[in-house]
Amino acid sequence: MQGEDRAGAGRADDGAAGGPEDRWAGDGLRRADSGAAQEWPRTPPHEAPPGHRRPQVVIEGRYELLEPIGSGGMGEVWKAHDLRLRRFVAIKGLLDRNAMTAGTQAAAMQRARREAEAIAKIEHPNVVTVHDQVETDNQVWIVMKLLEARSLADLLRGEKVLAVPRAADIGLQILQGLRAVHAASVVHRDVKPGNVLVRDDGLAILVDFGIATFEGAAQVTRSGSVIGTPPYLAPELFTPGSPGPTPASDLWALGITLYEMVEGRVPFAGGEVWEVQENIRQTPDPVLRYAGPLAPVIQGLLFPDPQERLDAATAEAMLREVLGAPLARTATSGGASGEAATHPPTAVSEPPPGHVPEPLGPPVAEPRAADGQRAQQGRRRKGPWLKAAAVTLCVALLGTAGWLVAQGVGGDKGGTGGSTTTGTSGRGGSAVPEKWRKENPTLKIGVKDDQPGLSKYDRKTKTYAGYDIDLAYAIAEDMGYSRDQVVFTTVPTDYRSTALKTKGVDLVIASYSITPERKSASPGGYSVDFAGPYYEASRGFLVREKSSKYTINDSSDLRRLKVEVCTARDSTYETELPKRGFTMTESQPNTYQDCLDQLLDVKSDVYAVASDDIILAGYVKANPGKVRRLENIQGAEGYGVAMRPNSPGLKAEVCSALRKILAGKVWEDMYAKNLSALMDSQAPPGRPDLTECEGY
Structure with missing residues (x-):
């Protein structure tokens, strides 16, 4: 698998519901069904008598169990030796031995079989690699990569809290892994x-799929308790x-985990599930x-x-803002030039181990209602505005809290995004640009x-670069x-359409x-308007x-071979x-x-990727000798x-800008800088007609 190079082999740590010291791994949260428990094969003892070699169990004649490396409510994870490929792996059973009965074994095996197949198909650098799935008489096993890493829980035990940028980076990686899951x-x-x-x-890696399930699968409980770890269980x-x-x-x-990383504790504590849920009801807005x-x-x-909860795409956009957005600027009250007042960059240092930082200002929290019910009702009422304004609010906080260094996106100010106008107003000194800019101090793209x-994001420099970026500037x-x-x-x-709908961005310049379908969306979809085409x-x-x-x-x-296309x-391409x-x-x-991954x-079963020639050319350039382009087919984007x-x-302002860009040398310069080497052609393609700008 592609992910086999993600981490070095060594000490295994699948997480296993938090590991041997996990206080939430007790029997009370294990999967259970009524009836007598099915007899389970004996596992090797953890300690062998002195002078004797412990007898080893070999799964399917291939995976030799060596030692337990984690345990929890859903069973143990073992370090094992793959006798065929001569490598160490982690292996875990998906079925809880306490849940198996003679009457439920067949259904449980079938369900675990389907889960193992689904889990094994997940390919993402932030998700533990699954090498194999095997099945014995009454167990389904997943064989995973053995990882050299410590858990985030261990990290927090040592450092207590993490600096905001570090927590945001780990949170973003967890979220990206969850989106793949x-x-x-x-x-x-x-x-x-x-x-x-x-x-x-x-690199953060999401592990332990021992209690994973299909979306929409029935709950499995014991005494009304849902499987999982109480402080992290959603109230619904x-x-x-x-x-x-x-x-x-x-x-x-994930929200609980982010809170714990920066605050040093979980927001809703409790020794039992009912205590945690009562704390959520009484104080739904933790400080x-x-x-x-x-x-x-x-x-x-x-x-x-x-x-009303943030969806994954919006949360990812907001986390990226925290990690990479420039500091907000406040226009000066005087000065005819209209230049923005700048703030000196503020470096962020991580707190030393055991140190709890002093708050920079008053706690970010909602006023407590008279009782838990009113507080929760008030929280529900505020839900819709958060999704619409979350990214904007996040950018504002970046500017005022001083957490991040301004990034200077896109290189020097004299780059190929170059001057298309004269004067600070952008149109020969006319007041026309101020119509949008007057009410919008930043342009969110x-x-x-x-x-x-x-358009490519450099994680090290936290900058974007490419043809679309230069066009945006x-x-x-x-x-x-x-x-x-510009943010x-x-x-x-x-x-893309959702980002516009929720006003998270003003424009989208993203290939x-x-x-016609996007301009007049079907019921339930979001329609958008276009200026262009620019390419x-x-x-x-x-x-x-x-x-x-x-x-x-x-x-x-x-077509002839029915090759699967991603x-x-x-x-x-999905519909065409x-x-x-x-x-x-x-x-x-x-x-x-x-798809490229x-x-x-x-x-994998993916042997072809469909996209635009310019996108595919970039992938070929980034992966020499590994992939190649076929000839283009009918149609243009x-x-x-x-x-x-x-x-x-x-739209009138954007169309006016596009006309100047396409009419002058700027368009050719942007092509030469970003795309000519990819397309092996110094001459840009024909200039497109701005059909979507007619009348503007």
Whole structure:
């Protein structure tokens, strides 16, 4: 699997519901059914008599169990030796021995079999790699990579609290892993610090799928208690008629984990489940003293009502803002130049072990209501505005709390995004740009972060670069914005319209193809308006350079051999290719990068990726000798600048800027800088006609 190089082999730590010291791993939370317990095969004793070699159990003649490396309410995780490949692995049974009865064994085995298959398909650097699944008479085992890392719980025990940037980075990685898990229709059910491993290089890995379940699967309880760890269990799991664990309940647990990282404790304590739930009811808005810009994220994830809770895409956008947004700027009251007042960058240092930082200001918390019921009702009322304003609020906090260093996105101020105008107003000194800028001191633009040449995010420098980024700066400059007044937010393909709908961004410049369907969305969808197109891309495919299963010379081979094609969810390819006879993968991921990751994994069933030629060219350049492009197929993708509908003033300004960019040398310079090397062509393609700007 691709993930086999994610961590070095060594000390195993699957998490196993928090490990041997996990105080929440007691029998009271184990899966149970009525009836006599099924007799379970004896496992090797933990200690052998002196002078005797302990007899080893070998699973399926291949995996030799060596020693337990973690235990919890759902059983033990073993360090094992893979006799065939001669490597050490971690192996865990998915079935709780206390839940097995003669009457439930067959159904439980079938369910665990399906869960193991789903878990084994999850491929993501922030999710533990599953090498294999094996089945014995009354157990289903998953074989995982053995990881050299310590748990986040161990990290917090030593350091007590983490600095906000570090907590946000770990939280973002957990969230990205959860999105991959949820995309496979799996719910983790036990997200907590004990089940997150943190390597020395900072990589966070979500582990322990021993109690994972399918989305929508029935709850399994004992004495009314839901399986999991009480302080991290979402309140909806205990409401009458609850559908059981869902992705939203995993996001609640992530909110608890984020709170614990920055505050040094869980927000809703209690020794029993009922105590935790009562604390949620009585005080639904826990005090946040040290969260700084993370406060809106944590508050949004800890909404008791799952319908009002932050969704994964919005939470990811907000976490990226915390990690990478520039400090907000406040316009000077005087000075005709209109320059923004700058604040000196504030370095962030992590607190020494055992140190609890002093609050920078008053606690970020809601006023307590007269009783828990009123407090919870008030929290429910505020839900809708949080999703709409969360990203904006997060940016404001970044500017006032002084947590992060301003990033200077996109390189020097004289870059290829270059001057398209004269005068500070951006249009020869006219007052037209001020129409939008007057009410919007920053311009929030949604972009991609995984498309070399077009738009790529550098995690080390915390900057975006590429053709779309330069275009965004050029448009912003024409509208009267300076570079430090532009705020970029990553928007995956299936989240672009939502980011506009919730006003998390003002514009989306993210290889967003203009289609009639997107301009007039179907019921339940979000329509957007476009200015453009600013670039015309051809359609194509990416395949492995070498394939042991297929010989693929052109796109006709993909159809003839019924090769599974991966593309991004909600892209034009998802609906267009099946009409042309292509076979698509069963479920499409959020991004083209996810498809590329599967293509590079020689053990996956993905042998082709469909996308635009310019996107695929960037992937070829980044992976020389591993993938190749096929010839383009019929059709073109016209990229547009997207915005909310019924914004004629904003659209007029964007269209005006695009006309100047396309008419002058700026467009050619941006192509030469970012795309010519990828396309092996110094000459840019023909200039597109701004059909979406007619009348503006």
